[in-house]
Amino acid sequence: MVIFRLRHAHKRHYAILCLGIVGFIIYYYSSMQPGVRKQTRREGLSANSSQFTLEGEAFRILGGSAHYFRIPRAHWKDRLLKMKACGLNTLTTYVPWNLHEPERGLFTFQDQLDLEAYLRLAAEVGLWVILRPGPYICSEWDLGGLPSWLLRDRNMKLRTTYPGFADAVGSFFDKLIRRVAPLQYMKGGPIIAVQVENEYGSYAKDEKYMPFIKEALLSRGITELLLTSDNREGLKHGGLNGVLKTINFQKLNLQAIQYLDAVQPRRPKLVMEYWAGWFDLWGDLHHIFAAEDMIAVVTEILKQGMSINLYMFHGGTNFGFMSGALATPSPRAMVTSYDYDAPLSEAGDYTPKYHLLRDLLSRYHSENLPAKPAPYWRKAYDAVVVYQHLPLWDTLKLIEEPFKSASPLNMENLPVNNGNGQSYGYTLYETMVTSGGTLNSRNNVRDRALVFVDRVYMGVLDYKTQELAVPDGKGERSLSLLVENCGRVNYGKALDEQRKGLVGDIVLNNTPLKDFTMYCLDMKPSFINRLAGERWKSLPHTPTFPGFFQGQLVVDGYPRDSFLKLPGWGKGVVFINGQNLGRHWSIGPQQTLYLPGPWLNKGVNQVTSTDHSVENQGDLTPEV
Numbered sequence: 001m002v003i004f005r006l007r008h009a010h011k012r013h014y015a016i017l018c019l020g021i022v023g024f025i026i027y028y029y030s031s032m033q034p035g036v037r038k039q040t041r042r043e044g045l046s047a048n049s050s051q052f053t054l055e056g057e058a059f060r061i062l063g064g065s066a067h068y069f070r071i072p073r074a075h076w077k078d079r080l081l082k083m084k085a086c087g088l089n090t091l092t093t094y095v096p097w098n099l100h101e102p103e104r105g106l107f108t109f110q111d112q113l114d115l116e117a118y119l120r121l122a123a124e125v126g127l128w129v130i131l132r133p134g135p136y137i138c139s140e141w142d143l144g145g146l147p148s149w150l151l152r153d154r155n156m157k158l159r160t161t162y163p164g165f166a167d168a169v170g171s172f173f174d175k176l177i178r179r180v181a182p183l184q185y186m187k188g189g190p191i192i193a194v195q196v197e198n199e200y201g202s203y204a205k206d207e208k209y210m211p212f213i214k215e216a217l218l219s220r221g222i223t224e225l226l227l228t229s230d231n232r233e234g235l236k237h238g239g240l241n242g243v244l245k246t247i248n249f250q251k252l253n254l255q256a257i258q259y260l261d262a263v264q265p266r267r268p269k270l271v272m273e274y275w276a277g278w279f280d281l282w283g284d285l286h287h288i289f290a291a292e293d294m295i296a297v298v299t300e301i302l303k304q305g306m307s308i309n310l311y312m313f314h315g316g317t318n319f320g321f322m323s324g325a326l327a328t329p330s331p332r333a334m335v336t337s338y339d340y341d342a343p344l345s346e347a348g349d350y351t352p353k354y355h356l357l358r359d360l361l362s363r364y365h366s367e368n369l370p371a372k373p374a375p376y377w378r379k380a381y382d383a384v385v386v387y388q389h390l391p392l393w394d395t396l397k398l399i400e401e402p403f404k405s406a407s408p409l410n411m412e413n414l415p416v417n418n419g420n421g422q423s424y425g426y427t428l429y430e431t432m433v434t435s436g437g438t439l440n441s442r443n444n445v446r447d448r449a450l451v452f453v454d455r456v457y458m459g460v461l462d463y464k465t466q467e468l469a470v471p472d473g474k475g476e477r478s479l480s481l482l483v484e485n486c487g488r489v490n491y492g493k494a495l496d497e498q499r500k501g502l503v504g505d506i507v508l509n510n511t512p513l514k515d516f517t518m519y520c521l522d523m524k525p526s527f528i529n530r531l532a533g534e535r536w537k538s539l540p541h542t543p544t545f546p547g548f549f550q551g552q553l554v555v556d557g558y559p560r561d562s563f564l565k566l567p568g569w570g571k572g573v574v575f576i577n578g579q580n581l582g583r584h585w586s587i588g589p590q591q592t593l594y595l596p597g598p599w600l601n602k603g604v605n606q607v608t609s610t611d612h613s614v615e616n617q618g619d620l621t622p623e624v
């Protein structure tokens with residue numbers, strides 16, 4: 001018995017010792033991995049010398065941007081695993097205020113917008129996070145991520161301490177920071193740094209603003225390293241005391257690096273946005289930034305001992321009406337795809353950039369990189385035969401709140417959406433005229449209006465064309481302007497002027513038109529789903545434009561990603577089972593729309609498309 005006991009005790013000590021050693025090894029390695037428990041954390045990301053340190057050890061940020069709001073949730077993990085396998089160690093993401101607070105005081109952080117789930121997933125995959133909560137994010141995103149309802153206030157001064165803006169930021173941050181603060185490094189989460197606003201040095205309208213945003217973060221519990229991000233020009237006016245300055249560029253800009261060093265000596269240098277590619281505009285050329293050129297710049301940045309974040313590592317898609325616009329010389333809207341010519345394509349495919357980058361980054365790791373996840377399958381489906389048609393005019397009766405007013409009201413000030421106005425889509429303005437003559441927009445159309453008299457198409461009014469001839473006719477006739485919001489400007493000093501629809505008078509023979517009825521056509525899923533109950537007509541040989549078109553996509557087997565091609569279609573939007581895939585426009589450069597497999601059902605899927613091109617006479621068969 002005794003011997004048995006002694007030997008037993010001996011074994012137990014041995015087991016305890018082994019467990020202790022294993023525990024220590026896990027503790028040691030886990031303290032340098034994202035997503036571990038609190039007690040292992042002693043010192044977060046620090047920028048007190050020329051190198052970053054994490055837990056007191058030298059640390060280089062190898063970052064990549066990928067935005068949860070641009071990637072179907074079911075694909076988040078795939079994209080993050082591919083990021084990790086490429087040799088990156090840090091995910092950077094913006095937070096789009098306009099999606100999280102679509103109406104003032106109505107917050108959503110669920111499903112596609114479950115930011116906490118995205119951050120936890122990053123930790124699970126082994127990535128640190130730099131969070132870029134804005135409130136302004138730029139990012140080729142409508143109004144740089146600011147909610148359009150802010151513009152209901154005629155005196156609004158976005159990105160300043162104007163109380164109407166500052167208070168709204170405060171209530172958004174109350175909700176947002178409460179969710180992300182527990183996911184900071186010292187609390188056991190993956191967030192190692194937080195960016196204060198975005199490129200404010202290029203805006204710089206209010207010197208009290210950046211200290212206000214900094215304080216808004218600190219007072220709500222942000223404790224990790226703070227940083228600002230600016231381009232070369234913006235760096236002159238950007239930055240904040242006690243906050244790390246970082247720089248953004250595409251071509252290697254040695255002067256910019258030297259300048260950063262001069263204004264911020266003995267601090268780590270981070271290229272917060274190394275633009276791995278670029279975005280596209282409708283009617284413009286597709287941007288490509290050669291893989292070899294990208295690799296040459298990344299190689300040099302790393303050689304210089306700097307940290308880097310690739311903007312974008314994976315661009316994804318501006319689903320819905322969310323793409324932004326450039327302001328100058330006149331507003332030009334951005335396409336739906338945010339492929340960005342990034343290392344991972346819009347659909348998450350490996351590109352030559354990915355392979356070259358992985359090869360390069362593998363030299364900066366002592367261990368082998370994780371294996372690359374298998375490519376995600378895509379599928380070519382049979383063409384969708386469009387067989388049903390509904391003229392836009394027949395759908396107006398479904399709009400609950402047509403609104404009458406003597407003068408036209410801009411979208412944001414329409415009394416719809418619980419007092420938040422209309423954010424996106426189209427607004428139809430109708431009035432009566434008793435004569436023909438010259439119709440002049442006085443440049444009050446934002447951004448593009450199709451003009452009809454007695455619902456017969458007359459032409460387009462936009463930034464270029466501001467005048468149209470209206471033929472004479474008998475008696476009272478209806479004059480309709482279907483105004484499309486093509487996307488709000490996201491960069492530059494004109495943010496306060498981004499109201500859409502008709503922003504002033506339209507004149508006929510120099511007399512302002514009066515007594516409008518206005519229809520909000522924001523094309524939310526509820527509206528698109530309501531269309532299903534309407535009496536669709538079988539597609540006539542010459543359908544009425546503008547209109548809705550419907551067909552079915554039959555998926556047999558497991559739904560896979562695909563691309564939708566719209567040969568012969570003009571301009572509009574496509575919905576799949578009520579979900580907005582984004583805008584299409586035959587002028588390109590974008591030719592197809594990304595169709596995520598997780599948004600498809602096995603069996604029958606409803607494809608609804610609008611075409612507002614009027615000139616269109618094509619064969620309307622979307623191909624997938």
Ligand code: GLA
Nearest residue numbers: 137138139140198199248273
């Ligand atoms: C700036 C912004 C980003 C993005 C890029 C261009 O650097 O900070 O949000 O708009 O330009 O893609």
